[in-house]
Every structure is written in C-alpha cells, then in structure tokens.
Amino acid sequence: MLYHLLLTRVISRIDPEEAHGRALELIGAMGRSPLAPLVRHTIGRRGAPHRSIFARPIPGLVGLAAGMDKNGEAIEGLDALGFGFIEVGTVTPKPQPGNDQPRMWRHLEIGALRNAMGFNNEGAEALGKRLAKLRSTPAGRKIVIGVNIGKNRTTAPEDAVGDYASCARTLSRFADYLVINVSSPNTPGLRDLLQIDALRPIVRAVRAEADRNTTEHLPVLVKISPDMADEDLPGIAKLVAEENLDGVVATNTTIDHDFGAGGLSGEPLTSRSRSVVRQLRDLLPLDTLIIGVGGVTSIDDARGMLAAGADLVQIYSSFVTRGPLLPGRLNRALIAAK
Secondary structure, X not given: OHHHHHHHHOHHHOOHHXXXXXXXXXXXXXXXXXXXXXXXXXXXXXXXXXXXXXXXXEOOOEXXXXXOOOOOOOHHHHHHOOOOOEEEEEEOOOOEOOOOOOXXXXXXXXOXXXXXXXXXXXXXXXXXXXXXXXXXXXXXXXXXXXXXXXXXXXXXXXXXHHHHHHHHHHHHHHOOXXXXXXXXXXXXXXXXXXXXXHHHHHHHHHHHXXXXXXXXXXXXXXXXXXXXXXXXXXXXXXXXXXXXXXXXXXXXXXXXXXXXXXXXXXXXXXXXXXXXXXXXXXXXXXXXXXXXXXXXXXXXXXXXXXXXOOOEEEEOHHHHHHOOOHHHHHHHXXXXXX
C-alpha cells in the first residue's frame, strides 16, 4: 500500500526514463554499501540455493528480465533485493544512444509499461569491464548473471551474425548464460531474424564463441516474441533441438496494442506469455530450459507460469508497479511451496 501511494502520488509525476535512471542509481549504491547484507537477509531473503543448468547454484526461481539494468550497474543491489538471477542488457557490440525520447511510458491503469528504447547501452566492452570487476570479488562470483545480446541499429540484418558473435566473444566468460535477442520490436528489422534461416547462423556463431571462450559449457538461449503465430512455434522448437540450444526465453514485449510506438509489457501479457510457454513445453524436450516472462505480478502468476511448463520465471514491469519487496516475496513463496 505504501509503495502504491509512492508510485501514484510521487513517482508517476517524474518522467519514466528519469525515474528508471534514479532508481537504478539508488539500487546500485545500496548494493555497494554496508546496507546490502541487511537488505539481503530481510526483504531480499530467498532460501537455500539449488542446482540448475547454470554453473552456479541459483538461490531463487524468479529473476530479473533484461532491460532494467542494461549496463550491469546495479547487479549487487538487485541481488540483495531478492532476485534469484539477473539478466543484464540488451547489450550491443558498439555503444549506441537508442531511439529518440520520449521512449518510455507508464500505463498504470492496466499494470503495464511501454518502451521504444532501441537498445540504448554503453556497449559490450564497457559491460565486460564492469562484469570483470564484479567477478573479481567473492560476492560477485556467487551471483547468477545472464547477458542478453543484440545487434547495433546500424548493422544490416545480413551482417547481424558478426554483432552477436562479437558480443559472445567479449562477454561469455563473465556470464552464467547468454540470451540471443531477436525479438525486440524497437530495432528496425530485428524481428526478421526470428526467421529460421536467419536465426540459425546467429545461433551457431554464438555457440562457437561461447565454447571458444569458456572452459565449461555455457548455456545459450533465444528470446522470442509473444507476437509469433502459434504455427511458427514448432519451427523455433525444431531449431532449438537441431542446434542444441539450451533453452528459450518466452516472451519479449508485444506490439499488439493501441497505445502508439514501442512494445508493451506487464499484465496484458499474462495470458499470451503463459500460452507460449505451455506450447513450447509440449514441443521441447524436458531438459530444455524455459524461462517464462511476461505479466507475472503475483505469487499466483508465478505459480501459473511454472505450472505451464517454465523452469524459471522473470519479472520487470511488476518490479516497477509492485515495488522492491516483490522479488524476495515471490522467491520465498515458491521455495516454501516446494
């Protein structure tokens, strides 16, 4: 209730992108401060770590989706708040400013956010340096970190393979998993790469760089769109199996709305994302990881996503609309139900 009042009376009067930046700075500062252990053992308390396909034990089934911390600036603070794993990015080989502002909007009346950011980020080299510093500390080595990779806006679709390979080459040694993002609606032509013939060489290039730059198997996943037709999902599942991909992140934001530019996330996606997860679970081997994301705002939503076949769950919009207590509360509830 207190957070709802803060959101509706104060935060909602601040430009969404400015509020996002300020919040990330505060979370990052908290994570580097003496307060972090206290936060981690109170509101961020999760449970005993358990094994997954990741090399590090994972302390909770609910993680942070890509887009919140594009440059890896607040990982320690986000971990302290109770996320089981943190996916940074989307990152591109070269820094880029993203699309023109305004490019982020709130739709609190339907529990949603909308963005047309366009992969604004500092580039793979900057993220690599930040992750290297984090991994040099005992606490930083314990955090399960995924890296979501994309292509630069100026890179032609036919040259996209090189961008994804470059990101994997630079960042794979710091990551617990990589996610190939070909499903954002905010980079022109990006979703065309979801076509099987275009996606296959990207998958192979990323897999090759991950194997070349790590000593242990590094999971590689692909993030898909909720706007894909159901009849296209078997093709994605077949590609995952043929190329030995480790999993799928389902789903990204949707352009199936009437609000204007950008992709919509949050509660309007609950039904569709869960449906995509359920279909993929029926199509994929049981040992293929599915991360369900989209419209998870409550414990019942998280349980519903897991019941549909997801192995792990991610949130983003509900972290904004429901507040910083949510990740720890979800992870404690899911662990208690086991």
